[in-house]
Amino acid sequence: MIRNATKTTVLRALRTRAVSRGYASLAEKTFPNEPTAPAVATAIPGPTGKEKIAALNKVFDSAATTFMVDYEKSNGNYIVDADGNTLLDCYAQIASIPLGYNNPTLIEAxxxxxxxxxxxxxxxxxxxxxxxxxxxxxxxxxxxxxxxxxxxxxxxxxxxxxxxxxxxxxxxxxxxxxxxxxxxxxxxxxxxxxxxxxxxxxxxxxxxxxxxxxxxxxxxxxxxxxxxxxxxxxxxxxxxxxxxxxxxxxxxxxxxxxxxxxxxxxxxxxxxxxxxxxxxxxxxxxxxxxxxxxxxxxxxxxxxxxxxxxxxxxxxxxxxxxxxxxxxxxxxxxxxxxxxxxxxxxxxxxxxxxxxxxxxxxxxxxxxxxxxxxxxxxxxxxxxxxxxxxxxxxNNLPAKAQEVGDYLYKGLTAIQSETGKISRVRGKGQGTFIAFDLASGAQRDQFVVNMRSLGVLVGGTGAQGIRLRPGLLFEEKHAKIFLDTVKKALEQSKA
Ligand SMILES: Cc1ncc(COP(=O)(O)O)c(C=O)c1O
Missing domain, CATH: 3.40.640.10 (Type I PLP-dependent aspartate aminotransferase-like (Major domain))
Structure with a gap:
């Protein structure tokens, strides 16, 4: 825990220096305090989230609620839940957050x-x-x-x-x-x-x-x-x-x-x-x-x-x-x-x-x-x-989405051939609009849960697909966390 906290502090300091020297990426300039990694401490939803869902359910049909979100604390590509869990968001409110949470330009607008x-x-x-x-x-x-x-x-x-x-x-x-x-x-x-x-x-x-x-x-x-x-x-x-x-x-x-x-x-x-x-x-x-x-x-x-x-x-x-x-x-x-x-x-x-x-x-x-x-x-x-x-x-963000999409596509096709656990990786040349299939609907659902408990939010699509729908300030460093987490989530799932 302490070692991780130290690492995070050092990374933050390095990033602040990069931002002040002007080397920073657009996401870094836009979100100087964006978390550097997911941090999950409870089940998702956790105890506070469950309590809030139960309260909500009394007045609003929450049958489809995944977890309760603290939108004020969410930052850039990271979404924070009611229990303080911080997830890398590759789904972005069903593909609808364009420029990260609490984007300062949009707040000004x-x-x-x-x-x-x-x-x-x-x-x-x-x-x-x-x-x-x-x-x-x-x-x-x-x-x-x-x-x-x-x-x-x-x-x-x-x-x-x-x-x-x-x-x-x-x-x-x-x-x-x-x-x-x-x-x-x-x-x-x-x-x-x-x-x-x-x-x-x-x-x-x-x-x-x-x-x-x-x-x-x-x-x-x-x-x-x-x-x-x-x-x-x-x-x-x-x-x-x-x-x-x-x-x-x-x-x-x-x-x-x-x-x-x-x-x-x-x-x-x-x-x-x-x-x-x-x-x-x-x-x-x-x-x-x-x-x-x-x-x-x-x-x-x-x-x-x-x-x-x-x-x-x-x-x-x-x-x-x-x-x-x-x-x-x-x-x-x-x-x-x-x-x-x-x-x-x-x-x-x-x-x-x-x-x-x-x-x-x-x-x-x-x-x-x-x-x-x-x-x-x-x-x-x-x-x-x-x-x-x-x-x-x-900011020419479509071209940037294409670059990070190419990186994601390459990473996922490598995972496909290394593990054989995912198939039909699709979306080559279509930016971050990338998807792949698991072997069945049940395995897909389990994969979504595994990813979430490892701190990465992804969406399902169709009968057995996973789709990536991050915002446009999702960069290679975020994509790397996503790919590493896919490997871990697949290791957790039964062959
Ligand atoms: C392609 C497409 N068309 C229409 C809709 C409907 O949009 P809304 O849910 O805002 O009514 C969606 C929503 O997911 C969609 O993906």
């Missing part, structure tokens, strides 16, 4: 008088936008995906997707209707939730996709039954998502054929579905449903087939957006351009506010109140988003 004003005088921005709203929205658009010229803000990932669906329906109906007015039949039948006023449009999604938990987004979510059970659903088509074999370089022929098969199915479904498909929604990496990847060729093919049939392409960047895949927006890896760019791109999580970007002015409805709600976004959080986007772009 939160203290800005304009942010405070937006918090205490929350505007109904559709009717009464703040005098600085155009400036805030332009700030978002500055870092928007290539080609995107407008944004419509929402409140969460699910909300962003549902708003994008509405935009797609309104656009497709307007395209069919031309300049004609709504008919009396449309006006009257929509009030009975019937055609022709209520249109029988569909949104196509993919097997094992995740697009949220609200009513329409849930109809596009296909990751696990537990999310969908008992909830009414739209009868919308589900296309197969490529099931790639790993390692990719040894399965080129199989994977090419698999992607072709899936694209053929997409086209068949668009042509044959009982109702017109208004849009296809796709994640660049299926993040909840197993961290499933497809090649840029697959996505280019998807763009071609949607374009051919006048179907809009919605790219769901709720989890992949804002730098962690090595690009600001993951779909930049596909090399799309011009008319081939996605029609709509949704975002949330690391952006801390939500919404959809689009590039064709025709996607903006021509009448007021068609796309509308009380708040039409959250200006206080949009100001935080502005600060996040600036920090990510100015």
């Amino acid at each position: 939160a203290k800005d008088s304009k942010t405070i004003s937006a918090l205490v005088n929350r505007p109904a921005s559709g009717n009464f936008p703040s005098t600085n709203y155009a400036e805030q929205i332009s700030g978002l658009l500055k870092y928007a995906p290539k080609g995107m010229t407008e944004v419509w803000p929402g409140l969460s990932g699910s909300d962003a997707n549902e708003l994008a669906f509405k935009a797609a329906f309104i656009y497709q109906a307007a395209k069919k209707r031309g300049n004609a007015d709504f008919t009396p039949e449309e006006l009257e039948s929509c009030m009975r939730n019937e055609a022709p006023g209520s249109k029988p449009f569909a949104i196509m999604s993919f097997e094992t996709a995740f697009h949220g938990r609200l009513m329409a987004s849930l109809s596009c979510t296909r990751s696990k039954p537990i999310h969908k059970l008992d909830i009414p659903a739209f009868h919308w088509p589900k296309a197969p998502f490529p099931q790639l074999k790993y390692p990719l370089d040894q399965n080129v022929e199989y994977n090419t054929a698999e992607e072709k098969r899936c694209l053929e199915e997409v086209e068949k479904l668009i042509k044959g579905w009982e109702s017109p498909v208004a849009a296809v929604i796709v994640e660049p990496i299926q993040s909840e449903g197993g961290d499933n990847h497809a090649s840029p060729n697959f996505f280019k093919g998807l763009r071609d087939v949607t374009k051919k049939h006048g179907v809009l392409l919605i790219v769901d960047e709720v989890q992949t957006g804002v730098g962690a895949t090595g690009k600001m927006w993951a779909h930049e890896h596909w090399g799309l351009d011009g008319d081939g760019l996605p029609d709509l791109v949704t975002f949330s999580k690391k952006a801390q506010s939500a919404g959809y970007f689009f590039r064709d002015p025709a996607i903006r409805p021509t009448l007021a109140y068609r796309q509308f709600n009380t708040w039409c976004g959250d200006p206080a959080h949009i100001m935080i988003t502005n600060a996040i986007f600036r920090e990510v772009a100015e």
Whole structure:
């Protein structure tokens, strides 16, 4: 204990000297007091955590609570629980903390008088936008995906997707209707939730996709039954998502054929579905449903087939957006351009506010109140988003995520060949968006617990996967701790 404490003090002193001499990394400059290693003294949750969970459970369903967090003490890449345990956080609030806990730049942005004003005088921005709203929205658009010229803000990932669906329906109906007015039949039948006023449009999604938990987004979510059970659903088509074999370089022929098969199915479904498909929604990496990847060729093919049939392409960047895949927006890896760019791109999580970007002015409805709600976004959080986007772009954090991702990928593939206990390491060239499988769901669950008790927080994905979702100030020294802990956690698990 004493030796460890001495070591930590020496390391801290060395780091302080490095910071003052200007050699420090961005994480070190940003978080001069970030812990140097995890420190776990109790079970997680420990006695205080258990007490607090029990108290919470009386008033709030805490069935999914992992542990209680002390957010004021959490620092940089380290999360601190109610018992003072300090964990290296490789999951970052389900991929949604962009720049570490208590990032000083974001704290400054939160203290800005304009942010405070937006918090205490929350505007109904559709009717009464703040005098600085155009400036805030332009700030978002500055870092928007290539080609995107407008944004419509929402409140969460699910909300962003549902708003994008509405935009797609309104656009497709307007395209069919031309300049004609709504008919009396449309006006009257929509009030009975019937055609022709209520249109029988569909949104196509993919097997094992995740697009949220609200009513329409849930109809596009296909990751696990537990999310969908008992909830009414739209009868919308589900296309197969490529099931790639790993390692990719040894399965080129199989994977090419698999992607072709899936694209053929997409086209068949668009042509044959009982109702017109208004849009296809796709994640660049299926993040909840197993961290499933497809090649840029697959996505280019998807763009071609949607374009051919006048179907809009919605790219769901709720989890992949804002730098962690090595690009600001993951779909930049596909090399799309011009008319081939996605029609709509949704975002949330690391952006801390939500919404959809689009590039064709025709996607903006021509009448007021068609796309509308009380708040039409959250200006206080949009100001935080502005600060996040600036920090990510100015510090070139996507490129840094790529560097640390390469280190992680190399380390994990080495562990895969040395131990044989993990498989399908995936995410090469996709920044820190890296995942691997354990031999079964039970072994995966045990691995998550082992890692946590060794002081590293990771997330599960799909049936037996582990996913890495650290923030953008997660550096090689953090990655080294993660890799060393993976080895220890695997040693603890039965062969
Ligand atoms: C790709 C994707 N889309 C949508 C959502 C839903 O976002 P939210 O939980 O904020 O509604 C998620 C959440 O995990 C997601 O990963």
